[in-house]
Amino acid sequence: MGKHYLPQTDQTRKRMLEEIGLQSVEELFNCCIPPGVRFQGSLDLPPALSEMEARKHLEGLAGENQSTAELVSFLGGGVADHYIPSAVDHIISRSEFYTAYTPYQPEVSQGTLQNIFEFQSMICLLTGLDVANASMYDGGSALAESAWMAHGSTRQNKIMISRTVHPEYRQVVQTYADAIGLEIVEIPFKDGLTDYDLLEKSADKKTAAVIIQQPNFFGLIENTEKVGQITGNLTKTLFVAALDPISLGLLKPPGEYGCDIAVGEGQPLGNPLSFGGPHLGFFAARDKLLRKMPGRIIGITEDVEGQRGFVMTMQTREQHIRRHRATSNICSNQALNALAAAVYMSLMGREGITEVAEQCLQKTSYLQKGIKEISGFDLAFEGPVFKEFVVKTKKSWDSVEKKMMEQGILPGIDLKRFYNELENHFLVCVTEKRTKEEMDKFLNALEGI
Amino acid sequence: MKGEKLIFEKSRKGNRGYSLPPLDVPSQKLADLLPEKSLRKEKAALPEISESEVVRHYVNLSQMNHGVDTGFYPLGSCTMKYNPKINEDVARLQGFAALHPYQKEEMVQGAMRLLKDIEEYLCQIGGMDKTTLQPAAGAHGELTGLMLIRAYHKKNGNPRKTIIIPDSAHGTNPASVTMCGYDVVEIPSDEKGCVDLEALKEVLDEDVAGLMLTNPNTLGLYDENIEEICQLVHGVGALLYYDGANANAIMGYSRPGDMGFDVIHYNLHKTFATPHGGGGPGSGPVGVKEKLVPFLPVPVVEEDGEKLYFNYDLPDSIGKVRSFYGNFGVVVKAYTYIRMMGPDGLKRVSEDAVLNANYLMEKLKMTYDLPYQRRCMHEFVLSGSKQKKDHGITTRDIAKMLLDFNIHPPTVYFPLIVEEALMIEPTETESLETLNEFIQVMEKIAEMAQDDPDRIRESPFNTPVRRLDETKAAREPVLKWQPES
Structure with a gap:
């Protein structure tokens, strides 16, 4: 029964009980828990396994899944199959990192603290914004926190969000908004892009935030300058963008197009798919919003000998100090995933992040061109894309998916599940990991349908 | 300088820590694929470092951390138990x-x-x-x-x-x-x-x-x-x-x-x-x-x-x-x-967690104030108010002194209803020897509060950095590294 994690033996237990004047462990519970709520009997759980049996059992469960490692995956939609350099997992497997907790005692947490500081710096470099925090749970909840923060800093209740933002993110924003009665206005799309005219017409002084995604859920490049103009004309309204961090190797940093808060899903930076989590959300903003930001922020200081060190700072925003007046309730976040992201960004560096982005872009274009040649299939939207795009087909999605899977290919995400009007449309994602050979296989398979 | 340089400070132009296969599809001009106005003008100034140096950087950082695998971590309400491999x-x-x-x-x-x-x-x-x-x-x-x-x-x-x-x-x-x-x-x-x-x-x-x-x-x-x-x-x-x-x-x-x-x-x-x-x-x-x-x-x-x-x-x-x-x-x-763990194992977990906490509480209440004199469950809260009143040693000082003994301090100043609170949760994965060492250290610190209070006030001495100036961090916020322009 996992006894090897428990160093107390029956003898030491007896000795300790004697020293504190008790006969049995039961007495410790008898004296505190009223009989009416004392659990009788044994928990109805499967009997304990040895480590050998547990490993076998877990390997069995894992074996019942078909993983992307044995297939060719063109699945994206917020998380994607990017290459993870070996060094990443080796570093996050250092138990000094993963068995520590929130750096409450900075003198013995400099490893975690310096890493978060460096992570903050890297996120600022990618986004072109002034300040970043230590991480959020994921892209969706980071976006929801940005809406909450926009409401907190503008005191306005209306949040406008483009329908080209990830459908699950919109759902999370809606759920958070419902709790405090924020009004969510969805902006429709035209030709796969946010309908900027409609946005311009309906955005007003009561708008706390305008939220778009770049590249958007369909992989298309939004006209972020236009959105920046619209929000810029409304003095208070904040411009929030949800971003793919890899795209920022090539795309203009949001800080340069008038964006106030940049968030996104950090999984592509060195984190495995892991069935959707744990990953990390990143969160960056302009200086003027610093005191409204959620989550941990690390700053530089000195120790008594004048040596550089790192501490949690701006803590008067946080729940453990401010309680019900805190800017957010976030406490545990995704520190170890942020470490993986920082190691990834360090390894890739200035050139690598650009090259990965460029390979995604070039390969996506190659596959797009190929698909256009195949009868019965076409691109749903014209216009530049980054690493994802939408294919429309005259065939039924079910038959396409079935045929592709027979050849070990995961062809994409059925968009009908999120957009009623997009029947027989699917979202295809091409990362730097996809080879020409795999894409040709994809095209051949498609041709054979 | 002691400590680890920032990773940006180790960057050297032309170094790289990654390798990618050559692009295996025809390369097109960037301008044909993305609109000019959507492109970055300058590459993001992420560090340029070889893999060997990246690994050494993070391993050095890791060694400045205290984790459950490094030493005792009785951080109340956080249940810092052993994490099975x-x-x-x-x-x-x-x-x-x-x-x-x-x-x-x-x-x-x-x-x-x-x-x-x-x-x-x-x-x-x-x-x-x-x-x-x-x-x-x-x-x-x-x-x-x-x-x-x-x-x-x-x-x-x-x-x-x-x-x-x-x-x-x-x-x-x-x-x-x-x-x-x-x-x-x-x-x-x-x-x-x-x-x-x-x-x-x-x-x-x-x-x-x-x-x-x-x-x-x-x-x-x-x-x-x-x-x-x-x-x-x-x-x-x-x-x-x-x-x-x-x-x-x-x-x-x-x-x-x-x-x-x-x-x-x-x-x-x-x-x-x-x-x-x-x-x-x-x-x-x-x-x-x-x-x-x-x-x-x-x-x-x-x-x-x-x-x-x-x-x-x-x-x-x-x-x-x-x-x-x-x-x-x-x-x-x-x-x-x-x-x-199975049903019996989980029950045993709670038993040992509660026993360990009660053992520590009974032993430590002779040296430190125990505001609520009752049997505890998995954790208990001491008060450092006696040490503060008699010797001017705060709970913060006690926490910092513990660091020099390779012990992560308990949760301090929480819950708010206890003055100079020390909230201690040993968990079930600690041995009697570890508990006894902790008791000895806590007793020693109480003695030092009397005999050598300045040493406690100046502690820690053996950590990667010494006491840090949190006020400075908040008053003059430096929240990121920036490239020299």
């Missing part, structure tokens, strides 16, 4: 780690079986009817649970206005309440450290949506009036929320569902031995009683006799609190832990 291995199996969340259900039945089974295990341990694994951390679970409470009341015609919280509650509780659009009503603790029943009765009315409670509470005390508290709260139609941060004390001995709670969050990274990661990832599943099931976030895992599937069709659902299905990789670790 097999859990790390199984979460990395390709059959889990390389699953995409949008794969067809048929392809991921093993993962869904694991989700379904651990949901049921957690229901069994907590005495609840149904669990969602979506919340990513304890505070996220709180928010989710409060949203469920709001949805329930709203469905019944009135979302109500307030949530009652005792003054000993974790800081996340009131913050979550605000995020859920409720007002906080704080009630005092009684002289025994538990909910003051009279104060509770005074604030209970039809505006109250719920009560949030940790039991055992942050003083490590089990509230003996729990049944009456539940009756009173339910009496006005309000619901009870259980903060599961302290559930390590009660497995197999008492279940929140049986106490009368309607909603609970579990901290898989505390009770179920998944690593804390330097501040996450955690996981904060939420368990509910039948009446709250319709409001759970989507999707919920269901079984139709042939296969497991994700059910998104819950008309009264609160929606989603994050993307996909939760911190799955963390859930795999907790699942493995529960399977390896």
Whole structure:
């Protein structure tokens, strides 16, 4: 029964009980828990396994899944199959990192603290914004926190969000908004892009935030300058963008197009798919919003000998100090995933992040061109894309998916599940990991349908 | 300079820490693929470093950290227990780690079986009817649970206005309440450290949506009036929320569902031995009683006799609190832990956790003030007020001195209702020898407070950095490295 994690033996237990004047462990519970709520009997759980049996059992469960490692995956939609350099997992497997907790005692947490500081710096470099925090749970909840923060800093209740933002993110924003009665206005799309005219017409002084995604859920490049103009004309309204961090190797940093808060899903930076989590959300903003930001922020200081060190700072925003007046309730976040992201960004560096982005872009274009040649299939939207795009087909999605899977290919995400009007449309994602050979296989398979 | 340079300070133009295969498709001009105005003008100034130097940088950083594997970590309410190594291995199996969340259900039945089974295990341990694994951390679970409470009341015609919280509650509780659009009503603790029943009765009315409670509470005390508290709260139609941060004390001995709670969050990274990661990832599943099931976030895992599937069709659902299905990789670790401990093992966990805490409490109460003289559960709270009054040594000083003995200090200055609080949670994975060493060190520090108080005030001496100036960090914020322009 996992006894090897428990160093107390029956003898030491007896000795300790004697020293504190008790006969049995039961007495410790008898004296505190009223009989009416004392659990009788044994928990109805499967009997304990040895480590050998547990490993076998877990390997069995894992074996019942078909993983992307044995297939060719063109699945994206917020998380994607990017290459993870070996060094990443080796570093996050250092138990000094993963068995520590929130750096409450900075003198013995400099490893975690310096890493978060460096992570903050890297996120600022990618986004072109002034300040970043230590991480959020994921892209969706980071976006929801940005809406909450926009409401907190503008005191306005209306949040406008483009329908080209990830459908699950919109759902999370809606759920958070419902709790405090924020009004969510969805902006429709035209030709796969946010309908900027409609946005311009309906955005007003009561708008706390305008939220778009770049590249958007369909992989298309939004006209972020236009959105920046619209929000810029409304003095208070904040411009929030949800971003793919890899795209920022090539795309203009949001800080340069008038964006106030940049968030996104950090999984592509060195984190495995892991069935959707744990990953990390990143969160960056302009200086003027610093005191409204959620989550941990690390700053530089000195120790008594004048040596550089790192501490949690701006803590008067946080729940453990401010309680019900805190800017957010976030406490545990995704520190170890942020470490993986920082190691990834360090390894890739200035050139690598650009090259990965460029390979995604070039390969996506190659596959797009190929698909256009195949009868019965076409691109749903014209216009530049980054690493994802939408294919429309005259065939039924079910038959396409079935045929592709027979050849070990995961062809994409059925968009009908999120957009009623997009029947027989699917979202295809091409990362730097996809080879020409795999894409040709994809095209051949498609041709054979 | 001691310490580790910033990674940016090690950057050298032309160095690289990655390799990519050459582009194997025809290369097109960038300008033909993306609009000029959408492109970055300058590359992001990420560091340029070889892999060997990157690895050395982070290994050096790791060595400036204290973790459970490094030494004793009795950080109260955080349950810093040992993190079994097999859990790390199984979460990395390709059959889990390389699953995409949008794969067809048929392809991921093993993962869904694991989700379904651990949901049921957690229901069994907590005495609840149904669990969602979506919340990513304890505070996220709180928010989710409060949203469920709001949805329930709203469905019944009135979302109500307030949530009652005792003054000993974790800081996340009131913050979550605000995020859920409720007002906080704080009630005092009684002289025994538990909910003051009279104060509770005074604030209970039809505006109250719920009560949030940790039991055992942050003083490590089990509230003996729990049944009456539940009756009173339910009496006005309000619901009870259980903060599961302290559930390590009660497995197999008492279940929140049986106490009368309607909603609970579990901290898989505390009770179920998944690593804390330097501040996450955690996981904060939420368990509910039948009446709250319709409001759970989507999707919920269901079984139709042939296969497991994700059910998104819950008309009264609160929606989603994050993307996909939760911190799955963390859930795999907790699942493995529960399977390896079994029912008797989990009970033994709580026994040893409670025994270790009581042993420490009995030994240390001779040297330090113990404000609440009762048997504790998995943790207890001492006060450093004697040391402060007699020698001018604060709890902060005591904490810093402990660092020189390779011991992570307890949670300090919390709960707020104890002056100079030291909240100590040894957990069950510590040996008698470790506990005795801790007692000796604490006694030695008490002696030093008398004989050599300046040494304590100046501590720590042996840590990678010494006491840090937090005021300076806040007054002159430097929150990132910037390239020289």
